Amino acid sequence: MKPVTKSNIVADWIKEQIRAGKWAPGAKIPSQRVLADEFSVNRSTVIAALEQLKTDGIVEAVMGKGTIVANDTWSLLASLPRQKETHPLQSTESGIIDLSKGELAEDVFPDGYLNDVLGRLSGKIQSLGYEERGGYEPLREAVAGYMTRQGTPVSPSSILIVSGAMQGLQLIASGLLERGSSIYLEEPSYLYSIHTFQSLGMSLAGVEMDEEGLITSDLQAKWKTEQPGALYTIPCFHNPTGVMMSESRRKEILSFCAAHRLPIIEDDIYRELWLDSAPPPSLKSMDTHGNVLYIGSLSKTLSPGLRIGWIAGAEPVIERLSDLKMQADYGTSSLSQRVAAEWLGEGLYEHHLEYVRKALLKRRTSAQSSLERHLSDIAEWRIPNGGFFIWLRFKMDISIKDLYAEAVNEGILFHPGSIYTGGASRSIRLSYGYAGAAQFEEGIKRMKKWIIALAK
Template identity: 85%
Template sequence: MKTGTKTNIVVDWIKEQIKLGKWTPGEKIPSQRVLADDFSVNRSTVIAALEQLKADGIIKAEMGKGTIVANDTWSLLASLPRIKETPPVLPADSGIIDLSKGELAEDVFPDGYLNDVIGRLSGNINSLGYEERTGYEPLREAVAGYMTRQGTPVSPSSILIVSGAMQGLQLIASGLLEHGSSIFLEEPSYLYSIQTFQSRGMSLAGIAMDKEGLLTADLETKWHSKKPGALYTIPCFHNPTGVLMSETRRKEVLSFCAAHRLPIIEDDIYRELWLDSPPPPSIKSMDVYGNVLYIGSLSKTLSPGLRIGWIAGAEPVIERLSEIKMQADYGTSSLSQRVAAEWLGEGLYEQHFKYVRKELLKRRNHAASSLQRHLSNLADWHIPNGGFFIWLRLKQDISIKELYAEAANEGILFHPGSIYTGGASRSIRLSYGFAGPAQFDEGIKRMKKLIIALSK
């Protein structure tokens, strides 16, 4: 075990004692020698851990008392990890091979693609005041036109502009879903959506998947034993598995949910990232009862920094969600909404994707070749038809936590499967959308060595 890992273990244990109330503010903590003996580590490791805790404001040295607990409220809460084992955000030139990031690299996009659109707006903006509660009207009209062209007819009045898909989920969870209800979702599922629902006091019921998406039979079984709240699904190029739900399965899911009055949240932010052929029609497009709330976003396909997403649903629901959003932030950025309207309203978005898909396809194919070359005897995986995630399952029964730590020390980042399942997993999520082909290949080569070493 690396020194850094040992230090983190000591840090986390001390935080846990304070969190549980075993050590209270003003209480002296055990000496460096005692801690070193308890953890069977060098005193230098303990000193490094204590220095980190002092920097976080959790402990402090006090004359005549030694090292004491300084705070057990905001400083402790701010320092606690929200998602275990999630890689840190690092600058692009850090030398890290990032196979974890769920976004497209800048060099996937055409040169100057964003400046051209922003340039069109120059001189045409007279003010940037608050927009309507549901969002900038030309943008809602553009989104409605775009969705209609994609086969999901909606009206502008049925759309709420939000600051990214995550805000959409948060609004739905806080404004529409009942505390203590069950959220049915694919297992594994997107880690941030898991946290959103759990933070609202909802329980999660994982639904098994196959190559066509979530299994309706398992949904029916779980539905009978839970207090239903809603079904949350990512049918297009699912995160983290990359699975594309078939049209037949979409119809099955919609039929079951309509019959049992189970609302559906369709997270469709990866739809435009298809590489081999367009995906099936959205679940929303088949919904005649207003049972589906649809979430779309430009964050994965155009620019995360724009923070533009939308919810499409029945008008009374959109009105309710817009009231909650106004209480939260008083509206999404006016400038971002205008940029997005320019993209979607002129059909530039669809044109833009002809280039992006071509570049992303090269990365997907290169990733497939790299995995086959280096890991064919060590893991199993499925190459997706779109998106940028590959869900890889190791054949060896090794600790993914140790592999993660060793890989991070080697400058390679990936997502352990456990953060998507909430428990032990022999799977990892790799992204080919951010790291370049040469970087991806180098990262997989190094990971192969680590897997072999941990298998011995």
């Protein structure tokens, strides 16, 4: 097993962004200075991490562009440890406690489920050629049926299968929106950490939130009639705050956007991770003007490695995006699409979600107890009704950068709030979906010690 060093932690984090689809091949990664600041390490540490990734063939330096993602398939797989080797970021023996990952731990999944599905497919596959432009037809039918059962009726011809939700965003941004557009989004927002729209010359306009989600009056105040744009929103279990947009607020947003011809991108990848009660109807289901493009995914609920997501929208829009996707990659993996179709088409997915919710509820309950035991006097937070994330704000003014540096040195990972706000923040994002209850407890207990020291 490779040693747990600061450069390895940086390198593994970069690999995770690529593996999860956040940085596509050809995408420019943050500069050495930015990475050094984010991880509170010397630039020499970042340089060592990048050299390691260059040797592995994962990134490359391009004159005039900086360091870009060279490959996210074979080179990335070759750099990962073999099955019997323990990954340092997932190892309890290594001392790493990961409170940053926005995904489910492997032990949340029922044993043998995926193997059962693959076994059922083994006698059905005759060939694995390129699929239709919109994706494997049985999968499009299964997604349409699943969304209809959810309360969002769509037809298979209104679905485009994409390689994860991130590719969906990239296709929409590059294929439908104009350079220089204003993108309105919740503040804080996931978009500040992925730079998809900024990389295409678009500006981000943060809109304030409350306990019901994005505030309509603030959107109205910041809306600019002279600039083209779109609203990007995560209405269910928002990343990073965990807020659920209320049904009344959804109707307000739909009404405003329809009246002002402001298109909406609804990122609904956390919808099925509800724990207390099912979410309100999707924006897409209530849209009567064809104003909403809907993004769904199996990455947060089933497997990030399948790289299966979809866009639901008006057929002419889906046709255009399908053309762009074919130009980009000739289609999502045929095998992954068949696996996903088997899950969705046979009702296995809904049964699987029941298991996931029970496991995630236990983790949320344990996380809540840990926070109340150790941080109730120095921080405030709202326990979400689902999803993975707790947005925690410190009551005193402390350096999140220094806290992050102390945590990394001790092998504890979390996300500083600044990567979601684009500036200074007194908040951090914690995830209870990945670390076990004992790890979460230990991480929070040790974190309190540094918080108190930094506040003096």
